[in-house]
Amino acid sequence: MNLCILDSGDEFQALPVSDRRAQHILRVLEKRKGDRIRAGTSDGRLGYAIIDAIGNDEITLHFFPESLAPPLRPLTVLLGTVRPIQGARIVKDLATLGVASIVFFPTALGEKSYTQSNFYKRKEYIQHALDGAEQAGNPRLPEISIAWSLKKALEAIEHAEGTKLVCHPDIAALPLSQIQVEQTPVILAIGTERGWTQDELALFERANFSLCALGDRILKTETAAIAAVSVILSKLNFL
Template identity: 30%
Template sequence: MNLILLAPEDLHAPHLARVRDPRRLRHLKEVHRAAPGDELTLGVLGGGIGRGRLLSLEAEEARFEVDTLDQAPPPALDIELVLALPRPRMLARSLEHVTALGVKRLTLLHTRRVEKSYWQSPELRPEKIHEHLILGLEQARDTRLPEIELATRFKPFVEDLLPGRLAARRGLVAHPGMEQACPRGLTEPALLVVGPEGGLIPYEVEQLQAAGCEGIHLGERILRVETAVVALLARLG
């Protein structure tokens, strides 16, 4: 937790904040080893970043004196990510990674090789998704939550929604065997599609390309989805 991220309800006066949830309190004690008088980086969800002084740290509450939170969060990554729904355990890590990298719009997509049972996972509950997004923001010292969309049907998404998304963005689909290597350092808005652990089937690749996506690859190595997503976003950004 490189940023103590405050919810608006944590602010109780112009210069006073209270943190009461067990996760943040535990992190303050065990990781930061914070003590009254310490200065830490604070941010408010959806707002600015600044510094605050820890006034007290008790079993059930931490109190901060808050300076002006007027610093802007890091710039967003101008890449929309469309990710075939990963396995539940991998989903949690992926949400944290892409949030930390600055993605602000993520669509979780059903494809042929996505197990239908994944859509019933507790990790897709709104509160669980929110928890992982918050962890990603804290890691990157960001305050702006990504927008998450669940697309449980491939064909309606590709035929009805994707063309509009690509009207002002360069579409890219990452898939082994594509002719074009992943570009570096894009200077234009983009939309990146990444398939599931077993890959996209040929029909899905064809449909994505027909909608306007260019096929790209990361080389000869076959990577886990969570590794590939981080590598792609880092290279494109």
Template identity: 25%
Template sequence: MARIYIPKERITPEEIALKPREIRYLIKVLRLGEGDEVTVFDGEGREYRARLLEEGGFYLQVEEEMEPQRESPLSITLAQGVLKGEKMKWVIQKATELGVRRIVPLFLARSVPVWEEERGKEKISKWQLIAQEAAKQSNRTVVPEVTGAMSLEKFLTEAQGLKILLWEEERRGLRELLKDISPSPEVTLVIGPEGGFTEEEVILFQQEGFLVAGLGKRILRAETAALAALAILQHLYGDLG
């Protein structure tokens, strides 16, 4: 069955309003016609079984509202040092598939891209769309929020739950670290940019209660490290595997 994302504000108990681009997608791309069924998810945990109708314009008639339990019990915020080019898009897509709830683009001392306010807003919008599409593809019911880019100082005031920093200089591995602490339903995971963290940044994180861990003897690229750590966390505390 076709599956699309529609924000909650356009959904009523009886019907779902469609925008022109969504109508084109359903009719031209998916080749649906009047009377065909569609699954809609609102990005906040609910799904709707609906039927495509045309009465003065196409819309979806709600036939059943559902609240499937497909989200991980582990709520992860991924704070990713901003990466160059397509790498950031790739991390957002794959992190969404791995069940993160929130993604924070983080600007650090060794971040390479220059952040311009206007272009930055466009990037955030595009990254949010990537998360939305990845949630649809992976059958999630929640679309993770991609926040505005944050400085280290601002981020440190907001980090919550079990706070973990991955650093290539740390010998203690992530699995070893997690053995010694109680499971937490909420985790904030920080991954550096291509150039990694400065020692001063690591000290700042530690002063704010972050635990530092590594991922073994090999040096992983930033985008690889993010996904490896997310997989470990979801396997141990969440719903992966």
């Protein structure tokens, strides 16, 4: 945890000693009363917090904002629903890289039961986004949502201007490394490991998405997501 992300911008905040942040502060960092830690809030304020008190049930932090964190990257990822354990890793890594938003949606060839897991239904992905933001040292969190079909996912971004790309291993698809990203935001669609149907590709075409490829190797969804996002962020001069 490179940054303690607080629940609000209140000057004084209490964390239960059972809270993972409190556990990290006391057991890993071995901080004591009066010590200082790096802290921030999800609205983008960065600064530090001083441990004001340590009790049996909670610790009290005094937050001092100093600056605003850099904004998130102008990149939205449309992502086919994956196994919760994969989703957790993807969300954490994409939050660490600073993507602005993630939209999950079930694909025609993907496993439908994944959407019934607590990861999606109870928004367990939020905690993994927090983990990624803490790692990055930037408290801004990506906006994460669930669209219950590809059509709904595309409707959510239909008015967005910018560069729209869909990863697909097709002979007609340009390698992502060769694609010019001339407009932001970038909207990137990545499917599940079984790929897209022709009907889904037709929906992307009608929504003005361009095909892009990630080489000749078969990638897991999480590998494809990190690789593609990294290439795009490099093109946008963030890496």
